[in-house]
Amino acid sequence: MNIDNDVIPGLFADPTQLPKESDLQELLRLWQNERHAPEILPSNGELLSRVLDQIRRQSDDANALRRDANLSEEEHYMTMLVQTEVERVKFIIRSYIRTRLFKIEQFARHMTNDPEIQARLSQAELTHARRYTALVEKQFTTSVLGHLPDTQRGLDDDVPTLPNMVTEPDKDRPVFIHARQACGPVQLPDGSGFEIANDSIHLMRYHTIEQLLARGEVELV
Amino acid sequence: MSLPVALRNTISPAELEFIASEEIVEIRPTVKMDKIRFISGIYGPFIGGRLVKVPLWMAVNLKLKKKCNIVAPSWLSVDFLQEKLTQETSRPEFSSLPFRFAEIAKVMLDVASDDLMHPEKLRSLLKDLREARQAKSRDGLRLLSDNALSLPHLCSMEINEIRPFFVRGMGVLIQLAADRPNPPDEFTL
Numbered sequence: 001m002n003i004d005n006d007v008i009p010g011l012f013a014d015p016t017q018l019p020k021e022s023d024l025q026e027l028l029r030l031w032q033n034e035r036h037a038p039e040i041l042p043s044n045g046e047l048l049s050r051v052l053d054q055i056r057r058q059s060d061d062a063n064a065l066r067r068d069a070n071l072s073e074e075e076h077y078m079t080m081l082v083q084t085e086v087e088r089v090k091f092i093i094r095s096y097i098r099t100r101l102f103k104i105e106q107f108a109r110h111m112t113n114d115p116e117i118q119a120r121l122s123q124a125e126l127t128h129a130r131r132y133t134a135l136v137e138k139q140f141t142t143s144v145l146g147h148l149p150d151t152q153r154g155l156d157d158d159v160p161t162l163p164n165m166v167t168e169p170d171k172d173r174p175v176f177i178h179a180r181q182a183c184g185p186v187q188l189p190d191g192s193g194f195e196i197a198n199d200s201i202h203l204m205r206y207h208t209i210e211q212l213l214a215r216g217e218v219e220l221v
Numbered sequence: 222m223s224l225p226v227a228l229r230n231t232i233s234p235a236e237l238e239f240i241a242s243e244e245i246v247e248i249r250p251t252v253k254m255d256k257i258r259f260i261s262g263i264y265g266p267f268i269g270g271r272l273v274k275v276p277l278w279m280a281v282n283l284k285l286k287k288k289c290n291i292v293a294p295s296w297l298s299v300d301f302l303q304e305k306l307t308q309e310t311s312r313p314e315f316s317s318l319p320f321r322f323a324e325i326a327k328v329m330l331d332v333a334s335d336d337l338m339h340p341e342k343l344r345s346l347l348k349d350l351r352e353a354r355q356a357k358s359r360d361g362l363r364l365l366s367d368n369a370l371s372l373p374h375l376c377s378m379e380i381n382e383i384r385p386f387f388v389r390g391m392g393v394l395i396q397l398a399a400d401r402p403n404p405p406d407e408f409t410l
Contacts, residue, residue: 022261035228035232055260058259074253077254078257081257082258084278084279084282085260085261085278086260088239089260091239095224095236098222098223102229104223172392172395173388174391175388178320189367189395190367190368200373201372202369202370203370203387203391205395208369221377
């Protein structure tokens, strides 16, 4: 990575085009988007495994160096810096996974019914969603539902006058967005079109910018 | 195991500082070290007195071990901030500042105040700026609708500060709009 070209200290990178990102910058953005989005976003297994590989390589190198008895004080300090970065990256990954775990448990039943959302989960996440749904259902049945009449046992009844029993993400929830490039007009809920200028910041319904987020044209802040 | 409740709808200021710590700053090392490969890139070589670009977290680490001086970003100066403050108090819109200026300024003042010119003056300017901008964000609440709200030049820390209230407020407006009887003009006494 050439740090001279792609980052201006304290500012966003070159505003005229999408900056070429390092894996770490991409991971940071993925994590922040996931934190702010009301629904679960597509996982990026390739990126994660690349970063995990790098973590492994850096830790191995640092450990190998540390075993060397003739290490100077400076070299020792360097391995400490490398280890610090590894811990920072691990923190991001952990927080990212935990955010997804929270959403999976919140919307488990909804996910197990919707193949389009299942495609966004990794295999391990999908297994967890299925097992979690089954466990909750079993617990509800043995503790309460089993003692109720058959007609009142459903966990996904759809009564028109009542809220849906299956928790779904609230796509109307407003989110703060930052445009990474000029985006074509989006349709606002009142029907008017709206141009999102490059580098601008807005508060909008998640639903309105869902597609832009998926294409990476905006990020959540 | 899943995310703690307090972090489910927002990001904490500590996490914002963590994110800002990936921004690149310039340092003047006082020690000699080779190039080092990191996950985010290759930094160095570190040669006494020669400017090197590193992420802020690394600069802080080196600084705390007295192995470098951090070069203040150009916007972290009395002249620049004084001008921004004048703009801020004389015009209705937010003046443009780096997106993560609050976090970076805090870290710089905490660990490297001896590398800054007039740190006390900077501190009070930043405080004044914050107050002037805070008053404007509060005023911006007037513009909140169920549609969309533009927030030009708002910074990451400020967004985080208004997030709970604005998101909740807009949520209420969205609900009200959804319940609005349609069409409204049929209503007669």
